[in-house]
Amino acid sequence: MEEKIFKYIQDTVCEITGNKNLLMETDFVKDLRLNSYDIMNIVCAFEEKFDVEIPNRDVWQMRQVKDVVAYMIQNGMTEV
């Protein structure tokens, strides 16, 4: 399941930012240099896809791709 979710994150990030090279350890700010607006655009895509609201406070806790994967599994966002 993790792999499927990872692939979904990779596609979404690529669609919005053009970044293709993602690893589980990739840090959105340090490695991809995304600013707060880029991150929020990605979050909006997630919210739309899963019809949920992700609190901003939760967003800032997720620094790496693996944090997002864990968050999605924890919150039942697995139908990718």
Place this chain on the structure above:
Amino acid sequence: MKKHLLNPVTYYTRMRDMINDLAEKYNDQPAISWFDKKKEETIVSYRQLCEDIKYLQEAMIEKGLAGKHIAIVSENCYEWLLVYFAANYCGSTAVCVDIEQSDETIKYMLSAADTDAIFLSPAYVDVCQKYANNRIPQFLMYGKKEGYQTVRSLIETGTTIWLDGRACTTMDATVTPDMIASIVFTSGTTSHAKPVMLSQSAILTNASDALANVKIGMRTFTSLPFYHTYGLTCSVLSMLIPGSHLHINGNLKTVMRDLQLSQANTLLTVPLMLEMIHSKIWQTAEENGQDNNLKRLFKIAKFTYSIGIRKTLKSLDAIRKKSFGTINLVICGGAHMNPEIMEQFQYMGVTILQGYGITECGPLVSVNRNEANKLESVGLITANCEVKLNNGEILVRGKNLMTGYYNQPDLTNEVMKDGWFCTGDLGEIDKDGFLYITGRKKNLIVFKNGKKLSPEKLEEKIKKIPIVQDVLVYGAANGISSDDVQVAASIYPIPDQIDGMTSYEILEYLQKEINAINDTLPMYQQIQMINIRDQAFSKTSLQKIKRHLV
């Protein structure tokens, strides 16, 4: 020096006087608006705003919160403002907590300000509970949570108190202009957050001073965090004092949507948002194969401007409408704004007025004026503020200054010299009275020959190298004594741009570019060392590099 007449504006010294006066003057006119998820707008009139504040403060008094330290731990919302104003109305101090910080820092802020009660939004229940530990009362801004009273229910309590004729009648005589309105934490690029105390009169004077320099439109928009002085003083108080209809947003997810929905004509923001809009314009042009056409349009506009024709080209006006909606005036502060971007926006019919402020000064020190705007400058000094330069450092004196750092008299004494606040920023003032920021004093590189260098100047040049994302210039030790230094540059390249390049190729490319920059510099200022970072710099919430962490 040319004298610029100040715009007429009302000055207040107490928050309660301002609130009562606004209700009387603007009554049923819209004061504050926001949009929900479904794009539905809620509008609150000046009369309603004033009533909500009055009733809330009655409930606060009943709860024993008058004259106390009341922390606000919440994202921007209408209730944030109600709590702030109600606290000030009954002589309390609002502790404005930066919610983007870690749980640890939030707890530190609550503790450093000796918080007596907390008003929080649902996302901060856990962190506040950890601090409060049932010792101090907590209230919820909105929503529902067992064991928490909400702001709305407090307003209902206050209404009952009022209707029963039990309203407090002694508060008006108790609240004085020098009472501390806010304890705000400086974001600090060079040290840890310090709790700044600002009085009611300092903040209100500063808010009116901003208006004496800048004429705003009557529909305004802000997404600046209220816990920063720029957000609260300039983007809320300055907007309410002349009776504008202020649209608030505190969510980056919906900021661009709400900006369009608001149909505002004045926007208050930071460079990051403008840079994002700018890069989106160019990205769209490139995707549509219109980038060369856009370049040509800006070239034509530049020429027509140079011969005094200020009419916006139709095609550029169309881009403005798409990117900015109805906005034609932007007030920008918080960090340095690229003048080239401002120039292009100007050709599109959007005037950008850059200002300069510092938390300890309320924050506004200077701002450009609608009729006197120099893009490279941070504008003219505000009316109740004086600026002098001491060896290039900007010193500020005036009614807008902080009372001091809370509980830290030694730290206060360090920055206050004979009534002047030492900003630590370096600047210049031109013959017309416009202020220019040239660097940070603490970042100065001092050479053995006694010469000094502001690293920011070199950083600006290096940032123009296409593969450079961020750069930090510093003095690297070169001998035994501390001033025996050579100039070094730590560079973080744009990951996409160096894809497929080896470290050697990156270094070789950068060295070639830096050699070209060195050719334009005096010998002692030349960059002698380059190091390439594989990790981005840590930044403050205003996107400034945290130099002390590098």
